[in-house]
Amino acid sequence: MVKIRLSRGGAKKRPFYHIVVTDGRSARDGRNLERVGYFNPIAAGKEVRLELDTAKVKAWVEKGAQMTDKVKALYKEAGKQTAVAA
Numbered sequence: 620m621v622k623i624r625l626s627r628g629g630a631k632k633r634p635f636y637h638i639v640v641t642d643g644r645s646a647r648d649g650r651n652l653e654r655v656g657y658f659n660p661i662a663a664g665k666e667v668r669l670e671l672d673t674a675k676v677k678a679w680v681e682k683g684a685q686m687t688d689k690v691k692a693l694y695k696e697a698g699k700q701t702a703v704a705a
Contacts, residue, residue, distance in 0.1 A: 621684040623676060625658065626651065635659055638671060638690060640679050655679070658693055671697040 622643045629635030636658040639651035656671035676694055680686065686694065 621652070621679065621682070623655070623679060623684050623686045623690050625687070625689060633661065638676075638693065640684060653679075656697075669693060669697055669700070673697055673701065 620643045621640060623638065623640050624647075625636040626639045626641075626648050627634060627636055628648075637651075637654050638656040638658060640653045640655060641649070641651040645651070653675070655675045656669070658669050658671075659666060660668070662668040671693060673694065676686070676690075
């Protein structure tokens with residue numbers, strides 16, 4: 620099954636996550652099909668906390684991909700950001 624989930628990067632105690640589309644059987648930081656955004660939980664100042672291509676995510680969900688709980692929450696947050704910016 621295809622999943623949309625977080626893939627961890629960054630240094631120790633300084634997490635940074637890529638939001639990726641991947642086969643559910645692959646490892647967390649393993650091979651992915653497509654990178655659709657990123658999430659920086661410790662962003663400060665003018666750093667961007669969340670960047671997500673909602674159109675790509677929507678297209679993958681229509682094809683049958685499933686989002687993890689955290690990615691669902693981030694997707695909602697990204698939707699609110701675009702509504703405020705528009």
